[in-house]
Amino acid sequence: MICVNELGELNCHKQAILKELLIILSPYAPHIAEELWQAIGETSSITKAKFPEFNAAYLIEDSFSYPVSINGKHRTNIEFALDLDQKEIEKVVLADETILKWLEGKQPKKIVFVKGKIINLVI
Amino acid sequence: MSKEYKHQEIEPKWQAYWNENKVYEVREDASKPKYYVLDMFPYPSGAGLHVGHPLGYIATDIYARFKTLKGFNVLHPMGYDAFGLPAEQYAIQTGQHPAITTEKNLQRYREQLNQIGFCYDWSREVRTSDPSYYKWTQWIFIQLFNSWFNPILNKAEPISTLVHLFETEGFKGSDDTILTGGMEFDFPAFTAAQWNNFSEANQQKILLGFRLAYLSEAYVNWCPALGTVLSNDEIKDGVSERGGYPVERKLMNQWSLRITAYADRLLSGLDELNWSESIKESQRNWIGKSQGASVLFEVQDHKFSIEVFTTRPDTLFGVSFLAIAPEHEMLDQLVDASHIDEVMAYVNLAKNRSERDRQSDVKRISGVFTGSYAVHPFTGNEVPIWVADYVLGGYGTGAVMGVPAHDSRDHAFAKYFNLPILQVIEGSERHNYQESSYDGKEGNCINSGFLNGLGVKKAIKRAIQEVEERGIGKGKTNYRLRDAIFGRQRYWGEPIPIYYKEGIPYPVEEKDLPVILPEVDKFLPTENGEPPLGRASNWKYKGLYDYELSTMPGWAGSSWYFLRYMDNKNDDALVSPNAVSYWKQVDLYMGGNEHATGHLLYVRFWTKFLFDLGFIPEVEPAKKLINQGMIQGRSNFVYRIDCFEGDKKELSFFASRGFLDENENIKNLPVLFQEFNKQNNQKARLDFTKIMVVKLNVDVNIVKDEVLNLTLFKQWRDDLNNALFVLENGNYHCSWEVEKMSKSKWNVVTPDDIIAQYGADTLRLYEMFLGPIEQSKPWNTQGIEGVHRFLKKLWKLFYDKEGNFCLNQEAPNKAELKILHKTIKKVAEDIENFSLILL
Numbered sequence: 001m002i003c004v005n006e007l008g009e010l011n012c013h014k015q016a017i018l019k020e021l022l023i024i025l026s027p028y029a030p031h032i033a034e035e036l037w038q039a040i041g042e043t044s045s046i047t048k049a050k051f052p053e054f055n056a057a058y059l060i061e062d063s064f065s066y067p068v069s070i071n072g073k074h075r076t077n078i079e080f081a082l083d084l085d086q087k088e089i090e091k092v093v094l095a096d097e098t099i100l101k102w103l104e105g106k107q108p109k110k111i112v113f114v115k116g117k118i119i120n121l122v123i
Numbered sequence: 124m125s126k127e128y129k130h131q132e133i134e135p136k137w138q139a140y141w142n143e144n145k146v147y148e149v150r151e152d153a154s155k156p157k158y159y160v161l162d163m164f165p166y167p168s169g170a171g172l173h174v175g176h177p178l179g180y181i182a183t184d185i186y187a188r189f190k191t192l193k194g195f196n197v198l199h200p201m202g203y204d205a206f207g208l209p210a211e212q213y214a215i216q217t218g219q220h221p222a223i224t225t226e227k228n229l230q231r232y233r234e235q236l237n238q239i240g241f242c243y244d245w246s247r248e249v250r251t252s253d254p255s256y257y258k259w260t261q262w263i264f265i266q267l268f269n270s271w272f273n274p275i276l277n278k279a280e281p282i283s284t285l286v287h288l289f290e291t292e293g294f295k296g297s298d299d300t301i302l303t304g305g306m307e308f309d310f311p312a313f314t315a316a317q318w319n320n321f322s323e324a325n326q327q328k329i330l331l332g333f334r335l336a337y338l339s340e341a342y343v344n345w346c347p348a349l350g351t352v353l354s355n356d357e358i359k360d361g362v363s364e365r366g367g368y369p370v371e372r373k374l375m376n377q378w379s380l381r382i383t384a385y386a387d388r389l390l391s392g393l394d395e396l397n398w399s400e401s402i403k404e405s406q407r408n409w410i411g412k413s414q415g416a417s418v419l420f421e422v423q424d425h426k427f428s429i430e431v432f433t434t435r436p437d438t439l440f441g442v443s444f445l446a447i448a449p450e451h452e453m454l455d456q457l458v459d460a461s462h463i464d465e466v467m468a469y470v471n472l473a474k475n476r477s478e479r480d481r482q483s484d485v486k487r488i489s490g491v492f493t494g495s496y497a498v499h500p501f502t503g504n505e506v507p508i509w510v511a512d513y514v515l516g517g518y519g520t521g522a523v524m525g526v527p528a529h530d531s532r533d534h535a536f537a538k539y540f541n542l543p544i545l546q547v548i549e550g551s552e553r554h555n556y557q558e559s560s561y562d563g564k565e566g567n568c569i570n571s572g573f574l575n576g577l578g579v580k581k582a583i584k585r586a587i588q589e590v591e592e593r594g595i596g597k598g599k600t601n602y603r604l605r606d607a608i609f610g611r612q613r614y615w616g617e618p619i620p621i622y623y624k625e626g627i628p629y630p631v632e633e634k635d636l637p638v639i640l641p642e643v644d645k646f647l648p649t650e651n652g653e654p655p656l657g658r659a660s661n662w663k664y665k666g667l668y669d670y671e672l673s674t675m676p677g678w679a680g681s682s683w684y685f686l687r688y689m690d691n692k693n694d695d696a697l698v699s700p701n702a703v704s705y706w707k708q709v710d711l712y713m714g715g716n717e718h719a720t721g722h723l724l725y726v727r728f729w730t731k732f733l734f735d736l737g738f739i740p741e742v743e744p745a746k747k748l749i750n751q752g753m754i755q756g757r758s759n760f761v762y763r764i765d766c767f768e769g770d771k772k773e774l775s776f777f778a779s780r781g782f783l784d785e786n787e788n789i790k791n792l793p794v795l796f797q798e799f800n801k802q803n804n805q806k807a808r809l810d811f812t813k814i815m816v817v818k819l820n821v822d823v824n825i826v827k828d829e830v831l832n833l834t835l836f837k838q839w840r841d842d843l844n845n846a847l848f849v850l851e852n853g854n855y856h857c858s859w860e861v862e863k864m865s866k867s868k869w870n871v872v873t874p875d876d877i878i879a880q881y882g883a884d885t886l887r888l889y890e891m892f893l894g895p896i897e898q899s900k901p902w903n904t905q906g907i908e909g910v911h912r913f914l915k916k917l918w919k920l921f922y923d924k925e926g927n928f929c930l931n932q933e934a935p936n937k938a939e940l941k942i943l944h945k946t947i948k949k950v951a952e953d954i955e956n957f958s959l960i961l962l
Contacts, residue, residue: 001913002962003946008916010939015930017939019919024950025917027188028891028961029884030240032914033141035133036921040926041619045146047242051192054951058944 130882188296251680411603
């Protein structure tokens, strides 16, 4: 049910997604599932379909909201793609308004970066 | 074309489509793994299904569909347990043949089941009352008749193997451990030569003592009102489960099945099963294995002994009385002349109590002294012999040794009749033996001669060794389980396929099966007390021999039906080797836990038996068992205020819930009457001699959110046409309680009502939404709108506001794929774990 709500919010009407969803739902609500299945243009019963294979790869996040700290004190969060290079990330961090405010014009001596975990500026 | 979600249209359409295209028919298919999902089949009662019945069916249906989508070849059949008492009682009352009643009820069940959209393979339907089905129930009975249990091999074998043994080695009596393996038969020894010279009648009589289906004189639970015997599990609290009629003990010639031969295997087999611990524990208790010893007590001034069974031979020195069952066979011989009247009066009284009642009623102590004494085998002391109905005739030896200091039941008996209490075990703590017994097994023997100083466990062994050496007893295992009485003096059941030649029972030949249930003029016993089948005219085997007149019990057909679904049209075998080697056994079985010690035990017994004879490959019927909870009814009540002048009811009206307090008494009488007068334009005064509050069940279908529909209420029954009310803010509020869903409580909700309003898909989702499948829960429809809305939302993903089909071929993005795959994982895991609330 959560899934139907979420797809509704995304205004998703994509056959590729909804077709699989019908199969998942069909054990519970076989009539509506069969109706919508054949409305898509399927010609054999939904009962003859295959339960979709779960692919864990789709659950892996491709970005991360890094907590950014100055001298260990959490100041803000900034989202970065997980495959973004450290230099690119440092550029954005050092240009961030909140960070600039806390740096009070000082240059960090060191920037600690742990991929997918944290960013810490030492001043 | 513009479309809305109309369950009324789509559900019948697809049900017809599935049916026409035989979508749910399955065949053995070696290329796919099999999975067998089974519901306990229903008895088609006249009332039809209420919303509680399909709970388990929906759960298994979801599971079966899921397994199919996962690539399994799923067997998911349905049928009817069609023999039964209600149709017979209806026949007695109305003369309508039970077959007609059953057929009618069955059609109604089928309609209701169809509406819910189950994925049953109906081509495999079975009906236990169909001759093509009960032919095989009768066939199994004949196999049982033609078999004995070989205790050495611990399995059933054809009776011919026993005959061969008798012909070559004879029988050495109950001491013949090679032949009896500890099982006891009351037959004297005979040599091979003697056997060969025995008459046919004598040989057959002996063989009956070994057959797994046998005729014997036994005490049975006789229910005069129903005119039939009942098994222990058909009696509740001393009265018949159906109808609540009194049950008495009666000695009758009866067909029984020797389930006790399988006691040990039924017990040990439980460990391997993925069944709930509570069901397994019920079966363990029912089988009731106990290890101990049998000990002989010589009766003073007589030339015989009484054999007692005890699990605590370590307490032998603490014996202060013997208690024997009222049915004990030695009773007549040992009762002293001066006590005979008293004893006989007591025995007659005890006969009218059922076994279960006698065993469970621990508060009522009763017994009578026989006037005779036994001699204690170790001390030589006199031990009084009593008759007491807490000792059961069929259990162990029908006699127990009374050790009041160390058995609570014996203690109560000794206190009541002022018998000595002799302490023989010393536990670690001080104990007042006048107050209560010490039943624990921690401690050492005292006051016990050669046992003194030994711990309980060692003392048990030592005592057994001693009685064996002295030849006055032996170590023994006892079971509480009894052989199952198999004959019923009823019409609507499978005829037992036996005929009599010179008084000896013989099985009907296989080629003559089935023995068809004959037509009778009335469904009642004959004038001379024979079962209803005694009314059938010219009903003789081969035109010559009398048939057995009793029919099989309700549990016969259900003890093997899971096998017939595998191959339901086979006329040459109960199931073909091909089908049974593919489907094997039930993988998932769903049904109520009320069958714990009835059906679920009998079906295991028959499965083991058929396995022993090599007909099927598995020893257990079902790997996994789930017991669905019950859906209880939510009853609504109204309160009628009856006002009397003397004995005459002067005024009667219905008061809304708010005028009554927590205890359902009138809160404030003047206020109630003031409101009554105001609302009904009356002038009732308060001077009645008596005012009573009567609480009445009201049909839940005319109550919504606890508010009574007054118009429908007035139409509900004729006497309510002019009903008067006292309302709260214009509404009549009812009270409610959770009760069993039943017609008499007016709280039945049928799936038909729900389906008409919301559709089967909503019903299916909603029944699962009510809570974990194994829990019992009351029916309410508070959340059903939400579930129904969910289906409408689903619809809207496919059809836009104008009702136009709105799917597109765009590639899914990551967010959408994530939602989908999260759902795939969650739903699959939940279904596998039988957590069927769709979140």
